[in-house]
Amino acid sequence: MTLAIGIDIGGTKTAIGVLNREGKLLSKVIIPTDQSVAPNIMMDRINTNMQQLINDLNISKKEIQGIGVGAPGPIDTKLGKIVCPPNLPGWNDFKLVEDLGRRVGLEVKLENDASLAGLAEMWIGTAKEEKDFLYMTISTGIGAGIIINGSLVAGSTGNAGEVGHMVVDPSYGTCKCGQKGCLEWIASGTAIARQGTDLLKKDVTTEEVFKMYFNKDVQIVEMVNDIFDRLGMACVSLINLLDINLLVLGGGVSKVGQPMISSIEKYIQNYALNPKARETKIKQASLGGDVGIIGAGALILRQ
Incomplete structure (x- = not known):
């Protein structure tokens, strides 16, 4: 064995x-x-x-x-x-x-x-048999595993995939890394809780924010939909850059499920450069913890 x-x-x-x-x-x-x-x-x-x-x-x-x-x-x-x-x-x-x-x-x-x-999801998970895809974890932070032609793209020192520090909207303020408008500063679980707390003027968790979202709290729905759009922006940039067939979403925030997936898919369908790229599939990761x-x-x- x-x-x-x-x-x-x-x-x-x-x-x-x-x-x-x-x-x-x-x-x-x-x-x-x-x-x-x-x-x-x-x-x-x-x-x-x-x-x-x-x-x-x-x-x-x-x-x-x-x-x-x-x-x-x-x-x-x-x-x-x-x-x-x-x-x-x-x-x-x-x-x-x-x-x-x-x-x-x-x-x-x-x-x-x-x-x-990303390697795990290609081996026995959601992306089994896929050769060109990106796994994105949306949790405390945001990172990615890039698979191209069936191989992991790790970069010269193993740090490829730091997509959380792509700048998508400087108006959101300064990320801990020093740049303005990083995806992680806007759409990570930590960021969602921070923005919910600022908006409601009371401490809330990421889970509480999404509970209010599903209960159609007007302020929270507007905030979360804007965050989903910023995720869509990042995904379109990654699709245009990497020419991938699939995006696999993992991490705690991805458990929101279909509302997030539908929003990102709609953004991709509207803005991906290549007509074929507008058909890029989005799936949830399957291997859990x-x-x-x-x-x-x-x-x-x-x-």
């Missing part, structure tokens, strides 16, 4: 799983990402839990082809390190591949977490 270990490192939790060549998740464990300790201590904990999974499955280390790791960017895949991730501030310049590889004696590969989610582990495993098994 040929297996891989997938590790998905996030700002609050880390998921570790063992996958077979068909993409089946044989077992997984989720542990807190403890930001009060140094990253090498977290690597100790990841390694301990990984070894426990291997023991529980009664598999040999020889059956494991390697370890794939997904982490938030910016990263440097050539140097195998996490560079300066906003969600992991204590991990700056941490040489993850070297550290983990030394502990386990297996090949370790690192990629951006959103890129790996396991997408990061599965994508990390795909990094090893889909050679």
Whole structure:
């Protein structure tokens, strides 16, 4: 049996799983990402839990082809390190591949977490059999995995797909990155909650904003429809740039479902440059919370 270990490192939790060549998740464990300790201590904990999974499955280390790791960017895949991730501030310049590889004696590969989610959806998810598509996660932040001609486009250092920092409307103000009008500043879950709070003059969550949207609160409907239009702008730019056949939407905000999809599709139908591009399909991602582990495993098994 040929297996891989997938590790998905996030700002609050880390998921570790063992996958077979068909993409089946044989077992997984989720542990807190403890930001009060140094990253090498977290690597100790990841390694301990990984070894426990291997023991529980009664598999040999020889059956494991390697370890794939997904982490938030910016990263440097050539140097195998996490560079300066906003969600992991204590991990700056941490040489993850070297550290983990030394502990386990297996090949370790690192990629951006959103890129790996795209790889997972192509392997066994919504985009199975698709060769040219973009996976976009709309959650706390916004990122993307770009698949062209059946291959992941990762860029020179592994940071391709930072679509959250495309400028779509400077009138929305200054993003945390310093630019005005970034997509992430406008349409991420964090941004939607912030704008709802400003509009209503009281603290609201993203979930509460969408509940009011479905209840047809006039102010919120206008706000959310404007946000959907800005997502449409970004998607048209990406379609014009990449000439893709499909957009797959993942992340918590995408669970809004058809209202968002219909709005973006309408925008694409009106404004995509190529007549064929106006037919670009939009689908929801299908792998849920396991997408990061599965994508990390795909990094090893889909050679």
